[in-house]
Amino acid sequence: MKTSIATVCLSGTLDEKLRASAAAGFDGVEIFEPDFVSSPLPPRDVAALAVDLGITLDLYQPFRDFEGVSEEKLRHNLRRARAKFDLMNRLGIDTMLLCSNVGTAVSSDDALAVDQLRRLGDVAADNGVRVAYEALAWGRFVADYEHAARIVRSVDHPAVGHCLDSFHILSRGWDPVAIETIPADKIFFVQMADAPGLTMDLLSWSRHHRVFPGEGAFDLADFMGHLLRSGYDGPVSLEIFNDTFRRTDPFRTAIDAMRSLEWLQELASEALDRDGSEGAHMRVEPLPEMDPPVGFNFVEIRAEDGQRDRVRTTLYQLGFDDGGSHRTKPVELWAQGGARVVINNGDATAGAPAVAALGFDVADTHAAAERAARLLAPPVPREEGAGDEPLLGVRAPDSSEVFFGRIGAAGVPAWVAEFENAPVPAADSLVTRVDHVNLAQSWEYFDAAVLFCTSVLGLDPQPSLDVAAPTGLVRSQVMSAPGGAVRLVLNLAPAENVANPVQAQHVAFASTDAVAAAKRARQRGLSFLPIGDNYYDDLDSRFDLDPAFLEQLRELQLMYDRDERGEFLHFYTESLGSVFFEIVERRRGYAGYGATNAPVRLAAQHTRRAGLS
Numbered sequence: 001m002k003t004s005i006a007t008v009c010l011s012g013t014l015d016e017k018l019r020a021s022a023a024a025g026f027d028g029v030e031i032f033e034p035d036f037v038s039s040p041l042p043p044r045d046v047a048a049l050a051v052d053l054g055i056t057l058d059l060y061q062p063f064r065d066f067e068g069v070s071e072e073k074l075r076h077n078l079r080r081a082r083a084k085f086d087l088m089n090r091l092g093i094d095t096m097l098l099c100s101n102v103g104t105a106v107s108s109d110d111a112l113a114v115d116q117l118r119r120l121g122d123v124a125a126d127n128g129v130r131v132a133y134e135a136l137a138w139g140r141f142v143a144d145y146e147h148a149a150r151i152v153r154s155v156d157h158p159a160v161g162h163c164l165d166s167f168h169i170l171s172r173g174w175d176p177v178a179i180e181t182i183p184a185d186k187i188f189f190v191q192m193a194d195a196p197g198l199t200m201d202l203l204s205w206s207r208h209h210r211v212f213p214g215e216g217a218f219d220l221a222d223f224m225g226h227l228l229r230s231g232y233d234g235p236v237s238l239e240i241f242n243d244t245f246r247r248t249d250p251f252r253t254a255i256d257a258m259r260s261l262e263w264l265q266e267l268a269s270e271a272l273d274r275d276g277s278e279g280a281h282m283r284v285e286p287l288p289e290m291d292p293p294v295g296f297n298f299v300e301i302r303a304e305d306g307q308r309d310r311v312r313t314t315l316y317q318l319g320f321d322d323g324g325s326h327r328t329k330p331v332e333l334w335a336q337g338g339a340r341v342v343i344n345n346g347d348a349t350a351g352a353p354a355v356a357a358l359g360f361d362v363a364d365t366h367a368a369a370e371r372a373a374r375l376l377a378p379p380v381p382r383e384e385g386a387g388d389e390p391l392l393g394v395r396a397p398d399s400s401e402v403f404f405g406r407i408g409a410a411g412v413p414a415w416v417a418e419f420e421n422a423p424v425p426a427a428d429s430l431v432t433r434v435d436h437v438n439l440a441q442s443w444e445y446f447d448a449a450v451l452f453c454t455s456v457l458g459l460d461p462q463p464s465l466d467v468a469a470p471t472g473l474v475r476s477q478v479m480s481a482p483g484g485a486v487r488l489v490l491n492l493a494p495a496e497n498v499a500n501p502v503q504a505q506h507v508a509f510a511s512t513d514a515v516a517a518a519k520r521a522r523q524r525g526l527s528f529l530p531i532g533d534n535y536y537d538d539l540d541s542r543f544d545l546d547p548a549f550l551e552q553l554r555e556l557q558l559m560y561d562r563d564e565r566g567e568f569l570h571f572y573t574e575s576l577g578s579v580f581f582e583i584v585e586r587r588r589g590y591a592g593y594g595a596t597n598a599p600v601r602l603a604a605q606h607t608r609r610a611g612l613s
C-alpha cells in the first residue's frame with residue numbers, strides 16, 4: 001500500500017511537516033495549500049526537499065468553489081485553476097483536489113457542473129495534470145459521492161476523476177458499497193479519516209474532530225474492503241483535521257499516523273478475507289498475528305528511595321506476600337494469587353510511586369513484539385542476567401513500558417523463579433489477579449494511546465464516558481480484551497489539571513470476597529479512602545439494600561454497584577504518590593467499573609488532598 005499524509009495533519013512549518021512525514025516512513029504527502037502559501041520556500045526548493053527526503057508530492061489541495069457557477073465566475077475560476085496548474089508543474093505534483101462547491105454555486109443542474117468540469121479537464125490536460133473531484137459532506141448541491149460519480153461519469157474526461165474521503169462518506173451515513181462501481185482508473189486519490197461518533201454540524205465535526213484510523217468510530221475495515229475491491233491501487237492518504245494534532249510534536253504525530261495505516265492494512269486484509277477479494281489489486285501487508293492478552297503478567301511500580309515502604313506496607317495490608325528480591329536485578333516481587341506487583345528499587349530519584357510498566361500474558365511473545373515493531377512502537381532495552389527469562393518490551397505513548405510475557409505450566413510466569421522467595425499461588429487467596437489498571441493520559445497523546453492499545457495490544461475500545469471530578473471532567477475510555485481478561489482504563493483529565501493528582505493511576509485487584517479483604521486490610525492498619533454518609537443514603541434509595549448489608553458497606557467504606565448481571569463491591573486505598581490501589585469483587589459477571597461511584601471517589605480524593613478530611 002502506498003502511504004501518504006496531508007500536511008494539514010501536522011504542526012510546524014512546511015519544511016518540518018515534510019521531514020516528519022519522511023521520518024515516519026510515509027511514501028508521499030498531500031500539500032495543503034495554506035502550508036505552501038505561508039512557506040518561504042520557493043516551489044523548486046519544496047520539490048528538491050521532497051526528492052532529498054525520498055517522498056513524493058502526491059496531491060495539491062484544496063481548490064474550492066469551481067463548478068455550478070455563472071459564466072463570468074467560471075472564467076475567473078479557470079484563470080485561478082491555470083495559475084495553480086502552473087504551480088503544480090513547478091512543484092512536480094500531477095493531481096489537484098477539487099472540493100464540491102459550498103459557496104458560489106448558483107445552479108443545481110448537473111448538466112452545468114458537467115460542462116464546467118469538462119472545461120476544467122481540458123485546461124488540466126493542457127497542463128499535464130488532473131483533477132480529483134471530492135464531494136464535501138456539506139457541499140451546496142453535491143454532497144454525496146455517488147452524485148459526484150454520476151457527474152464524473154458524464155464529464156467523461158481523462159483528466160477528471162475522484163477523490164474519495166472516508167469522512168465525507170461515512171459522516172453522512174452513505175453506504176460505501178457503491179465505491180466498487182466506480183472504475184478504478186477514475187479514483188485518482190483516497191483520503192482516510194476516522195472520527196468519534198458525535199452529533200454536531202458536519203463542518204465542525206470534520207475540521208476539528210477527525211482522528212487517525214483506529215482512534216474513532218467509523219467502520220473503516222468495511223470502507224477499505226470496498227475500496228480494494230474497486231481495484232484502486234493508488235495512495236491511501238491521511239487527511240486529519242484535528243485541533244490536538246495541530247499543536248503536538250509533528251515527528252511524534254507522524255509516527256502515530258503511520259501506525260494507524262499499518263493497522264488499517266490489517267483491517268483491510270481481514271475485510272477481504274471475510275467479504276471476498278475479487279477485483280482487489282492493492283498489496284496490503286497484514287501484521288504478524290497475535291491473540292489478545294489473556295491476563296496481566298505483572299505491574300511494576302517505581303518510586304524513589306524514601307517512598308517505597310509505603311507501597312510495601314499497603315501491599316501487605318491488602319494481603320500480598322513478599323516474594324523477595326531478584327537474583328540479579330534491583331527489583332522485588334509482591335504476589336497474591338495471580339496478581340504480581342514488582343517494585344523497582346533501581347532508581348533512587350524516581351519520584352513519587354507510579355506505575356512504570358505493565359506486563360501482559362500473551363501466547364506468543366515474539367509475535368507480539370514483532371507486531372509492535374511493525375506498529376512503530378519503540379523497543380525498551382532490558383538487561384538480562386544469565387539464565388533470566390527474556391522479556392520483550394516496548395514503550396507506550398504515555399512513556400510507560402509494556403512487556404510481553406507468558407504464564408508457564410505452573411500457573412506463574414517463568415521469571416518468578418528468579419526471585420529469592422518465589423511465591424507459589426495459593427488457591428484460596430482473597431486476591432486472585434489484576435482486574436484492571438487505570439492510566440492517566442496527557443491531552444496530547446490520548447488518541448494515540450487508544451490506537452496503541454487497539455493495534456499493539458489487541459484491546460477493543462468500549463464506549464467512552466465523562467466522569468465529573470471537583471476540578472473538571474475526566475474522560476474515561478475502557479480498552480478491554482475479550483471477556484475482560486485484560487482491562488485498561490485510559491483517563492484524560494482537563495488540561496489545566498495536568499499537575500493535579502486527579503490524574504492518578506490506579507491498579508485494581510480482583511477479589512473473591514471484598515468484605516473479607518476489607519476486614520483483613522483494616523486489621524492490618526490500612527488507611528482507606530473515606531466515603532461519606534450521603535453516598536450510602538443514596539445507595540439505599542437506589543438499590544433498596546438489606547439494612548445489615550448497607551451497614552456493612554458503610555462500616556467498611558465499601559462502594560457498591562449493580563448491573564443487569566450482577567453486583568460490584570470495591571474499595572480504595574489512599575493515594576501513594578501518583579498511584580493508589582483498589583480491591584474489586586465482581587459478583588455474577590458484573591461487567592462495569594462502578595462508573596456512578598467514580599465521581600464520589602474523585603471528590604473524596606480531592607477532599608483528602610486539600611486536607612479537608
Ligand SMILES: O=C(O)c1ccc(O)c(O)c1
Pocket residue numbers: 061062097099134136165191206207239
Ligand atoms: O474542510 C474542508 O474545507 C476540506 C478541504 C479539503 C478536503 O479534502 C476536505 O476533506 C475538507
Ligand SMILES: [Mg+2]
Pocket residue numbers: 134165191239
Ligand atoms: Mg478530504
